Amino acid sequence: MSPHVGARITRNEDPALLRGRGLFVDDVRLPGMVCAAVLRSPHAHARINRIDARRALAVPGVLAVFTHADLGELGGPLPKLIPHPALTYHKTQEPLASTVARFVGEPVAFVVAEDRYLAEDALDLIAVDYTPLPVVESLQEAAVPGAPLVHADMPNNVCAHYTQRVGDVERSFARAAHRFRERLVIDRGTSSPLETRGVVASWQPQTRQLDIWDSTQAPIPIRNGLAAMFHLPQAGVRVVAPDVGGGFGCKVMMFYPEEILVPMAALRLARPVKWIEDRREHFVATNQEREQIHEAEIAVDDDGLILGVRTTFLYDAGAYCPYGIIVPIVAGTTLPGPYRIAHYHCEFRAIFTNKTPVSPYRGAGRPHGVFVMERLLDRAAGELGLDRAEIRRRNLIQPNEFPYDVGVIYQDNAPLQYDSGDYPRCLSRAADMIDYARWGARQQANRAAGRYLGLGIACYVEGTGIGPYEGSRVNVEPSGKVFVATGVGTQGQGHMTVFAQIVADVLGVDPRDVSVRTGDTTAFGWGTGTFASRAGVVAGTAVSLAAEAVREKTRLVAASLLEARPDEIELEHGRAFVRGAPARSLLLGEVAAASNPLRFTMPRDWEGPGLEATRYFAPPRGTFSNGVHACIVEVDPETGMLRVRRYVVVHDCGRVLNPLILDGQIHGGVAQGLGGAVWEKLVYDAQGQPLATTFMDYLLPTSEEVPPLEVGHEETPTPLNPLGVKGAGEAGVIPVAAAVAQAVEDALQPFGVHITEMPLSPNRVRQLVAEARRSL
């Protein structure tokens, strides 16, 4: 039987999804269900003097209006996730603001009514008396002493100040032949999942059971938190993340206010309550990302070898920092990338502003780190007259240098150590695929024809597959079908297929006979969530270990039925048979039935009934994927319009589980990366009012803008897990901004345009050309 792992097979989950038979939170309709709507602050910073909900409550069909005063012990600040010694002010918001609202969109009141129309109309009838307070919108200005304070009990807006150092940076810079400094700005974006957030809660007083459907990436931590808050046993709370239409990080936040308010309302009203976020709410109420300002410097010798790198950067946390400082830590630790950097100084200050809070969005700081590093290398190459690919090649870590210690502490609190890879091979393959050697001539020919084309090539390393752990239970039913459960939910990544492939190979069955259940706390109650490109690595390995245990149990049971030794039993095509005597065989389902006897005795070495096992995997540290993106863009200097002509991705995420699904991950990632590099920008005015709150103003790339992608997979297995797999979820997005910046700069080289910011909207490109022309 040819192995299923590594095969390009279509997805088990797609037949239902493509026929509209999925179950998303909004599809949950329960008898007696009522709807909620949230009143949000229209001010970026304001004192709440008084809330008068009498007119709203007088409307027939309005069941309740909750304000902070009604929350009781639930009114305190939301849980503080992922503390860090450097995080001195770990501020989280209240589910409903009590005295001060700190960003446009912060919940102020929560209405429950018979239907959504009534609930939304009731919002208009709630009178809130606000006193506007001074607003600080700009990251740069918020960091200046004397800036308006987002939190009045702090001396300034700095919630964390953290420095990591490797080697002796001052000395390396002092001795360097060349030093180049850049100020690099990355602006704010949002991940825009197709499905916005949503929560349904139902409370059964008779059984004291609280059921929640939540479009979340972390159902188990949500269950554990809700159980604690509502003083219920964990077993009395079921959280289901059913089909989830994309998460990209914004749904790994726990808790959003609505995740507490909806269950609270269901408990108090004893009616099922539904809240579905609308798109405009999503633009203010769901966490955002990306805003950073780096002052970065690189020291190189005459040959372009890196002697040292330093960056001091500001990170915009928004108004609260529930998720701690994971994003800036990932940015700072991703920055060194695939290069040998003996001396590195990374220092950041995380700053509060009166904007929507920030938590990881696909890439989670990695695109920033890569943007900074690659821009520094481009600058050094330009100044030294070196070829761009060549300066990268000279500085790459070599295949014989693994494991390679970067010298910093990664987001999982473990030393950052690259496990395996072949960085030079990825670079040369990407260069070949984009025909780098003949680029100069092509570019000249195009310029002669009045067309401005540019090439960009950028390298990255992606930290993936971090702990702490995930688990899985695998069991074979008497039907012969295999059931897999794991706590790691799916938001479209293909878990139902990839985990089935892993199990199919171990148990010798067809992947279509393996049914995978994720994201339901009653199906599997241990786990942390889907983030950091870790499901395939951590849960995948747990699935594999559990399947192997089931295989051993199957051998044991089959051996006693077939009168053979367990090590003589083979599993293939859904059967267990004696090696060399395939006629002596049983269906897997028959073994399963026999493993659960109704009477008589059960052999002691079975250790229990059933073909079932649960296993956990706790990786010692993350495993590191890597890759190179290369692209060709055409820029119209008159309009600033940009077209991506070609886009090449060479990517190494260890052993590939399913190339089709991997391609999908890469394609989606590159599309999101291009969005962030060119079109997507959350514009705020100086008063903290968000100005891009519709897809008319916030421009997502469409199939018009995203070119066909050319993807090459390299496979360098990791020694850190038995499958040899590394994560791939964020790879597509990480180096896009860096590659596009370089390509645009290359295209506009005749004008001397220097790119130091992202995104590059047509408007901005036009301005840059105009500025460059003036200074020519």
Next chain:
Amino acid sequence: MKLEGTNSLPAPVETVWKTINDPEALRRCTPGLKELKEVGPDTYQATLQIGVAAVKGTYAGTLAITDKRAPAHYKISLDGSGGAGFMKGEGIVDLEPHGDGTLLKWAGDIQIGGLIAGVGQRMLGGIGKMLIGQFFKCLEDYVGGGT
């Protein structure tokens, strides 16, 4: 958002001054004004109904006239809030004799927030100018009719 402009009115400064302090003139000429109730000297409770882009909203708030230096200068402040968000504006008005008539100079700053800001901010400049234009056109007719 800062806006400014000048208008010529066909009446002497004193007449214009009286008009721009006359609740009836304000009531008639402020675009979208549904209600204006005097609650104190130069302070009014106002209800405005204004559409910005696709967002039509009713805003309840106050209108106040301060810094008065008759017959040449005052400051007018307006703030209101409603389901579609809030608006807040401040304008300085200066009057100067200009031939037989009056030159009225104004400079204002409008801030909006909430739904109207997210959806309508880009239209606000144009809409603001249009509304202020309507206001002065009406005033012009008002003083013209009065002389």
